[in-house]
Amino acid sequence: xxxxxxxxxxxxxxxxxxxxxxxxxxxxxxxxxxxxxxxxxxxxxxxxxxxxxxxxxxxxxxxxxxxxxxxxxxxxxxxxxxxxxxxxxxxxxxxxxxxxxxxxxxxxxxxxxxxxxxxxxxxxxxxxxxxxxxxxxxxxxxxxxxxxxxxxxxxxxxxxxxxxxxxxxxxxxxxxxxxxxxxxxxxxxxxxxxxxxxxxxxxxxxxxx
Numbered sequence: 001x002x003x004x005x006x007x008x009x010x011x012x013x014x015x016x017x018x019x020x021x022x023x024x025x026x027x028x029x030x031x032x033x034x035x036x037x038x039x040x041x042x043x044x045x046x047x048x049x050x051x052x053x054x055x056x057x058x059x060x061x062x063x064x065x066x067x068x069x070x071x072x073x074x075x076x077x078x079x080x081x082x083x084x085x086x087x088x089x090x091x092x093x094x095x096x097x098x099x100x101x102x103x104x105x106x107x108x109x110x111x112x113x114x115x116x117x118x119x120x121x122x123x124x125x126x127x128x129x130x131x132x133x134x135x136x137x138x139x140x141x142x143x144x145x146x147x148x149x150x151x152x153x154x155x156x157x158x159x160x161x162x163x164x165x166x167x168x169x170x171x172x173x174x175x176x177x178x179x180x181x182x183x184x185x186x187x188x189x190x191x192x193x194x195x196x197x198x199x200x201x202x203x204x205x206x207x208x209x
Contacts, residue, residue, distance in 0.1 A: 005032035006053040006123065009046075012085065013038045013061050017109075024112045031119050039063040040072070047076055054122060056106075059086040059093065067093075070100045081122050085110070089132055104128035135160055149187060156183045 008031050010021050018036045025033035034050045037043040041063050043055070055073060057066040070082055083104040084097045094105050106118050107130045114130070121128035149157065152173070159169040166184075170177045 005030055006119070007032055007034045007050060008119070009034055009043055009050060009052040009055045010036045011038075011040060011043045011055065011057040011061065011066065012036065013058060021115075024110075024115055027112065028116060028119075030123075031116075040066065040069045044072060044076075047073070051077065052080060054081045054083065054119060056083050056085050056118075058108075059084055059088075059097070067097050067100050067102070070097075070102060074101060081126075083118060083122060083128060089130070089136065091136060094133060094136075105133055106130050107132060153183050153187050156180060157187060160184075 005028075008025070010033065012018070012021070015038060021036050022033060025031060031054075034052060035043070035046055037046065038061075040057070040061055043057075057069065059066040061069075066084060073080055073082060081103045082101070083106055084102045085106055085108055086093065087108045089107050097105050104118060104122055104127050106114065106128065110118075118128040118130075155173060156169060159172060164172070166177045166180045169180045173180070
């Protein structure tokens with residue numbers, strides 16, 4: 001039995017991107033774009049006619065802050081997934097988004113693949129992070145907890161923070177990609193992070209660290 005596509009709403013004040021979003025979703029079978037709105041007010045007015053599964057909301061909007069508007073959508077549906085969009089990867093802003101209950105944070109500009117990957121991650125794991133933000137998280141934990149990792153694990157973290165791929169790290173360390181993956185799994189285990197959703201919990205803990 002075929003499952004109905006998940007309903008997606010996007011809130012982005014840059015009208016120039018609205019047609020681009022629609023073009024991207026034309027190629028997605030699993031996700032259906034039900035509306036693109038320039039303001040929180042417009043999205044809230046249409047909400048009850050759509051009941052979206054996932055909302056992408058820009059942070060800087062003309063009528064109000066996208067982060068501070070998260071509770072307004074949670075009042076309508078506590079289970080709706082909300083992903084913040086921003087051109088900024090400022091860590092304080094990221095922490096604020098997760099503190100307000102965001103399910104993800106994705107840096108702009110989006111392309112077709114990053115949009116699909118974000119949706120896929122939030123559907124499968126309950127959360128999504130841009131790769132640049134994931135690397136930032138690892139870097140912050142590296143500074144806070146470097147002593148908890150082995151020498152080899154710290155080497156892997158250093159390369160990850162430089163943006164290296166598993167293949168590049170393997171070549172630099174003269175090991176197999178399977179070995180790199182093994183070290184990365186150990187790193188996440190030591191952080192008590194087994195999924196992206198747990199990584200978000202770690203971010204919230206940093207608010208009080």
